Amino acid sequence: MKKVIYLQKIGDVDDIVLKKLKKNLKRRFFNHVDSVEVLEKKISLSSLQYHPEKKQYDVSFFLNCLKKFVKNKNQFRTLAIIDKDIYTNDYNFIFGRAHYPSNEFLKTNGVALISIYRLRESFYGRSENKRLFKSRILKEAIHEIGHTFNIKHCKKYCVMQYSSSLDEADRKPLNFCKSCLKEIDVFLNNISV
Numbered sequence: 001m002k003k004v005i006y007l008q009k010i011g012d013v014d015d016i017v018l019k020k021l022k023k024n025l026k027r028r029f030f031n032h033v034d035s036v037e038v039l040e041k042k043i044s045l046s047s048l049q050y051h052p053e054k055k056q057y058d059v060s061f062f063l064n065c066l067k068k069f070v071k072n073k074n075q076f077r078t079l080a081i082i083d084k085d086i087y088t089n090d091y092n093f094i095f096g097r098a099h100y101p102s103n104e105f106l107k108t109n110g111v112a113l114i115s116i117y118r119l120r121e122s123f124y125g126r127s128e129n130k131r132l133f134k135s136r137i138l139k140e141a142i143h144e145i146g147h148t149f150n151i152k153h154c155k156k157y158c159v160m161q162y163s164s165s166l167d168e169a170d171r172k173p174l175n176f177c178k179s180c181l182k183e184i185d186v187f188l189n190n191i192s193v
């Protein structure tokens with residue numbers, strides 16, 4: 001099995017966003033995966049529960065659906081990307097979510113999700129900043145993929161810092177700290193794909 005990170009659209013997502021994310025993830029995970037690919041076919045938004053009052057999509061169970069979806073495809077890592085506001089039972093909104101590789105299936109077929117909706121400056125009533133938008137998307141993607149490599153939240157200056165607000169997310173770097181990088185190496189060396 002080739003170690004590929006697949007980018008999976010849920011509903012409509014700007015192709016330019018995906019193209020740039022693919023390029024940047026390739027560079028960031030150069031030592032860890034063989035390639036990054038954008039899947040052509042999108043998953044319909046109707047697979048998520050829409051909450052009309054919150055005007056948000058509930059993704060509480062979505063990763064389980066995604067797991068089933070990738071099961072027969074044998075995809076090493078799948079990062080779903082959605083351009084809608086999302087929440088779960090536990091949080092009013094989330095930037096992303098991932099499953100830790102707690103079983104054999106998740107070790108070889110990791111799944112994660114990010115929403116790019118709240119990463120735009122315009123969401124906060126400020127003027128658009130494409131560079132910032134792009135780097136926020138990359139950061140959230142690296143963070144959630146990090147979880148699929150069994151990396152927990154980290155207190156060092158590291159992309160794996162926990163962030164509950166955009167300010168906190170902006171303060172963390174795009175890079176893994178040395179110990180998280182080491183943990184990824186250990187994890188990947190110990191799985192047979």
Ligand SMILES: [Zn+2]
Nearest residue numbers: 143147153162
């Ligand atoms: Zn996290």
Ligand SMILES: [Zn+2]
Nearest residue numbers: 154158177180
């Ligand atoms: Zn770290």
